[in-house]
Amino acid sequence: MNQTSQKTVLITGASAGIGAATALEFARSSDRVILCARRRDRLEILKDKIEADFSSEAQVLEMDVSSRQSVDLSLASLDDSWRRIDILVNNAGMAAGVDKLADGDPDDWKTMLDINVGGLLYVTRKILPGMLERGSGHIINVGSIAGHESYPGGAVYCATKSAVRAITNSLRMELVDTALRVTTVDPGLVETEFSIVRFKGDKERARTPYQGIEPLVGKDIAEVIVFAANRPPHVSLNEIIVMPTSQASATLVSRKN
Numbered sequence: 211m212n213q214t215s216q217k218t219v220l221i222t223g224a225s226a227g228i229g230a231a232t233a234l235e236f237a238r239s240s241d242r243v244i245l246c247a248r249r250r251d252r253l254e255i256l257k258d259k260i261e262a263d264f265s266s267e268a269q270v271l272e273m274d275v276s277s278r279q280s281v282d283l284s285l286a287s288l289d290d291s292w293r294r295i296d297i298l299v300n301n302a303g304m305a306a307g308v309d310k311l312a313d314g315d316p317d318d319w320k321t322m323l324d325i326n327v328g329g330l331l332y333v334t335r336k337i338l339p340g341m342l343e344r345g346s347g348h349i350i351n352v353g354s355i356a357g358h359e360s361y362p363g364g365a366v367y368c369a370t371k372s373a374v375r376a377i378t379n380s381l382r383m384e385l386v387d388t389a390l391r392v393t394t395v396d397p398g399l400v401e402t403e404f405s406i407v408r409f410k411g412d413k414e415r416a417r418t419p420y421q422g423i424e425p426l427v428g429k430d431i432a433e434v435i436v437f438a439a440n441r442p443p444h445v446s447l448n449e450i451i452v453m454p455t456s457q458a459s460a461t462l463v464s465r466k467n
């Protein structure tokens with residue numbers, strides 16, 4: 211992978227929020243992007259926007275990262291010219307509910323584990339061997355402040371993001387003799403569809419985490435991801451925590467009203 215040449219970037223969870231913003235930022239810097247998510251219609255709209263606004267190309271891959279079969283089949287459908295993936299952004303993820311463990315729904319736990327941990331592993335397992343063969347590549351995982359600090363009502367989500375951190379760190383050690391880089395970008399509160407998903411479509415409740423603060427937006431995280439990807443080859447940004455200025459920890463937030 212050469213600093214000046216166009217790179218091919220595969221982004222999971224590109225149909226919304228941080229993933230969609232990341233696709234736009236890579237396209238802005240003339241890299242070509244593979245957009246993955248379950249909602250193909252959203253991805254097609256993003257592809258059209260990218261190709262209209264930037265001198266870049268995009269590919270759409272409908273994929274459910276929680277299903278190994280879906281990951282394998284959709285990656286296998288990639289045209290030869292798109293198989294050399296320089297940068298993988300493992301961004302697809304979600305939280306389901308804020309129940310304490312005693313009241314938690316085991317189906318929600320399984321969904322979070324399957325998407326946030328299983329999904330990251332399945333996609334990485336398919337793309338990493340090609341990077342190793344070519345001796346170049348960068349894997350950027352989207353973790354969370356929840357991977358650094360637990361909070362009540364977040365046991366399983368925090369566990370999944372701690373797992374993302376652990377996997378990122380193990381992988382970096384496994385790759386130390388190669389030129390490959392592994393980064394985790396760990397945001398605090400970002401206003402996306404994340405809370406609408408967490409509160410199962412209750413839009414009123416989904417606004418509460420962002421009340422009285424200026425939260426991050428997807429573009430804030432996307433710019434950090436693209437910055438990490440564009441460091442010189444001898445520089446690895448291993449772990450980046452990005453918070454709104456009014457958020458000091460997972461639970462300490464200064465609200466103005």
Ligand SMILES: NC(=O)c1ccc[n+]([C@@H]2O[C@H](COP(=O)([O-])OP(=O)(O)OC[C@H]3O[C@@H](n4cnc5c(N)ncnc54)[C@H](OP(=O)(O)O)[C@@H]3O)[C@@H](O)[C@H]2O)c1
Pocket residue numbers: 222223224225226227228229246247248249250252273274275276301302303304305325329352353354355396397398399400401402403404405407428
């Ligand atoms: N927003 C925050 O405050 C915040 C803070 C820290 C970390 N994060 C992390 O940031 C990442 C992106 O979240 P976001 O805030 O951008 O939320 P978002 O707006 O809800 O976007 C989530 C993306 O993940 C995709 N996704 C979910 N389940 C999937 C599956 N089974 N297979 C494929 N794609 C799937 C969704 O696409 P489809 O539904 O179309 O499949 C969507 O594109 C997540 O890993 C999240 O944990 C978010």
